[in-house]
Amino acid sequence: MIPAPADSLFPTPGTRVRPVHDEFHGDLLEVSMGPHHPSTHGVFRMMVTLDGETVVRLKPVFGYLHRNHEKLGEGTTYLGSMPYTDRLDYLCSMTNNWAYALAVEKLAGQAVPERAEYLRVILAELTRLLNHTCLAGFLLQDCGASGTPLMYAFREREKILDLFESLSGSRMMCNYQRFGGCRVDPPPVWLEAAGRLVDGYNAFLDEYEALLTGNEILMARTQGVGRLSADLAVSAGITGPMLRAAGVAYDLRKVDAYGIYPRFDFRVPLGDHGDTYDRYMIRVLEMRESIQILQKALREIPAGPVMDPKAKLRGFRPKPGEAYGRIEGPKGEIGFYLISDGGPNPYRYRVRAPSFVNLTILEDLCLGHTVADAVIILGSIDIVLGEVDR
Amino acid sequence: METAEQIYDRLRARFPGAAIAVVPNPAPAAQHSLALEPARAREIALWLRDDPELKLDYCSNVTGVDWPDREVVETTSATVPDPAGGPARTIEQKTKRIQPGCLEVVYHLYSMALRCGPVIVRLRTANRTDRVTLPSLTPVWRSCEFQEREIYDLFGVVFEGHPDLRRILMWDEFKGHPMRKDYTEPDDYEWEPTPHDKVLAKAKKHYPPEPAAPGGAAEAAKP
Numbered sequence: 001m002i003p004a005p006a007d008s009l010f011p012t013p014g015t016r017v018r019p020v021h022d023e024f025h026g027d028l029l030e031v032s033m034g035p036h037h038p039s040t041h042g043v044f045r046m047m048v049t050l051d052g053e054t055v056v057r058l059k060p061v062f063g064y065l066h067r068n069h070e071k072l073g074e075g076t077t078y079l080g081s082m083p084y085t086d087r088l089d090y091l092c093s094m095t096n097n098w099a100y101a102l103a104v105e106k107l108a109g110q111a112v113p114e115r116a117e118y119l120r121v122i123l124a125e126l127t128r129l130l131n132h133t134c135l136a137g138f139l140l141q142d143c144g145a146s147g148t149p150l151m152y153a154f155r156e157r158e159k160i161l162d163l164f165e166s167l168s169g170s171r172m173m174c175n176y177q178r179f180g181g182c183r184v185d186p187p188p189v190w191l192e193a194a195g196r197l198v199d200g201y202n203a204f205l206d207e208y209e210a211l212l213t214g215n216e217i218l219m220a221r222t223q224g225v226g227r228l229s230a231d232l233a234v235s236a237g238i239t240g241p242m243l244r245a246a247g248v249a250y251d252l253r254k255v256d257a258y259g260i261y262p263r264f265d266f267r268v269p270l271g272d273h274g275d276t277y278d279r280y281m282i283r284v285l286e287m288r289e290s291i292q293i294l295q296k297a298l299r300e301i302p303a304g305p306v307m308d309p310k311a312k313l314r315g316f317r318p319k320p321g322e323a324y325g326r327i328e329g330p331k332g333e334i335g336f337y338l339i340s341d342g343g344p345n346p347y348r349y350r351v352r353a354p355s356f357v358n359l360t361i362l363e364d365l366c367l368g369h370t371v372a373d374a375v376i377i378l379g380s381i382d383i384v385l386g387e388v389d390r
Numbered sequence: 391m392e393t394a395e396q397i398y399d400r401l402r403a404r405f406p407g408a409a410i411a412v413v414p415n416p417a418p419a420a421q422h423s424l425a426l427e428p429a430r431a432r433e434i435a436l437w438l439r440d441d442p443e444l445k446l447d448y449c450s451n452v453t454g455v456d457w458p459d460r461e462v463v464e465t466t467s468a469t470v471p472d473p474a475g476g477p478a479r480t481i482e483q484k485t486k487r488i489q490p491g492c493l494e495v496v497y498h499l500y501s502m503a504l505r506c507g508p509v510i511v512r513l514r515t516a517n518r519t520d521r522v523t524l525p526s527l528t529p530v531w532r533s534c535e536f537q538e539r540e541i542y543d544l545f546g547v548v549f550e551g552h553p554d555l556r557r558i559l560m561w562d563e564f565k566g567h568p569m570r571k572d573y574t575e576p577d578d579y580e581w582e583p584t585p586h587d588k589v590l591a592k593a594k595k596h597y598p599p600e601p602a603a604p605g606g607a608a609e610a611a612k613p
Contacts, residue, residue, distance in 0.1 A: 360532060
């Protein structure tokens with residue numbers, strides 16, 4: 001038995017403290033988190049080097065879901081790639097569809113009827129609600145609140161997915177949009193159901209925020225964690241809520257003004273600190289703005305065709321050229337770059353996936369934080385591996 | 391927002407001697423691009439980023455394009471005067487030549503400060519086999535880091551000056567670059583109960599034809 005030193009943590013008389021004779025003491029420890037770790041939102045691996053519990057190095061490893069989506073796109077027709085885009089970011093198939101349709105429309109100079117433009121806005125904003133709700137739920141799951149907050153989020157998500165299913169036939173793999181419009185015209189009851197959901201969404205958000213936004217545990221775990229500076233965010237090509245949480249006002253709905261977004265009056269919320277709490281908060285505020293856009297769009301949607309009658313889907317061969325089309329997806333800028341050589345298949349089909357680029361600064365955000373915080377930071381980046389690995 | 395031609399004129403004035411060209415885009419979107427000389431790409435990129443009228447601080451998309459060697463048929467016509475004094479004849483001559491291929495890396499640049507774009511920049515390698523190095527633009531725009539790694543992985547372009555050039559989507563031991571047009575996938579046929587078309591051709595390569603059984607259908611068919 002070794003007598004306790006005078007300045008021991010337990011100076012109670014009579015106690016004996018065993019000193020640490022640990023061969024790892026002072027060494028760095030390399031931990032492979034994932035690819036089967038539930039907090040990595042898929043099959044994603046972080047090679048983390050730890051000093052005690054502090055992250056000193058972090059290398060993301062991915063590609064486990066890689067199926068060379070871009071090569072598949074070169075081997076199939078323009079129309080044939082549309083259902084594949086659903087599989088990129090499988091939470092947001094509607095916005096993936098839109099980004100791809102927009103790129104092809106730019107490539108071929110295809111017009112879109114008014115009603116389809118409204119439908120696209122409605123579906124994209126519903127997707128934004130869905131994605132951000134899920135993310136808030138997952139963030140709490142990452143903090144350790146097992147189950148309940150996520151199930152609250154999933155309950156609302158299912159309602160939106162039900163709408164998608166009744167419109168397109170599939171909950172998640174919607175395959176709904178086409179170059180020159182949308183696939184089917186929603187009946188009036190669908191629009192009414194969407195209106196009811198949207199009108200009730202603020203109440204859900206109020207309830208959710210009452211539980212979370214002022215929650216002491218959430219604030220303690222997320223405030224000041226994973227700060228992202230505006231300069232680094234711009235240089236690293238971060239887009240979407242992550243960029244705006246860092247205080248950069250750059251929303252493609254405002255900047256590019258694609259579709260009919262100029263007709264809607266909405267605000268772009270910005271963060272002050274760029275930390276994980278801001279990233280959570282920006283998403284909640286964006287949902288509030290989305291609800292306003294949705295209410296206006298559902299009120300004003302005109303009657304008419306949903307497909308341009310001149311649009312050609314089968315046997316579609318755009319003239320040689322190239323186009324890059326991008327939209328503001330829920331995770332950031334989702335873009336498609338297409339090169340046509342005049343044939344039925346694209347010569348080059350490239351997906352600019354937002355969460356792939358947003359992952360660039362994962363190490364910068366995690367350095368100096370504990371390994372438990374790295375999980376929350378990864379969650380707040382909002383990755384979907386179907387899109388990262390492609 | 392300046393057009394590609396205007397930027398081209400300013401680049402020519404600022405970087406005399408650098409090989410720069412405007413690559414026209416015939417699609418309705420008319421997103422013309424600028425082909426830069428790889429050797430001077432990084433200084434030009436820095437200038438594009440810092441120029442107060444462009445401020446292209448955001449590199450959105452980086453991608454590779456493979457252009458294999460292709461045969462070009464050129465038709466030249468010459469007018470030959472008729473020695474007999476009749477009308478001049480036009481003789482058409484067709485010549486075939488191989489246009490050497492290259493790998494191309496395309497950067498889509500935007501300005502977050504001025505909210506404009508895109509300016510599209512292309513860099514081309516000398517050929518597709520041995521001289522496939524290009525300067526990395528990751529020191530200029532951090533967003534190129536993963537995307538250039540992806541191009542290195544899938545196209546085989548080696549980026550000089552990249553801080554961490556490793557495979558990113560394929561595993562480290564993988565051989566070849568799958569996004570190249572001449573990539574052939576490995577012959578990893580698995581047994582299938584009802585092979586057809588392409589799969590049948592593959593299956594035939596893997597299994598020798600079954601010998602005809604004596605007294606079987608083949609013999610019974612004989613007269």
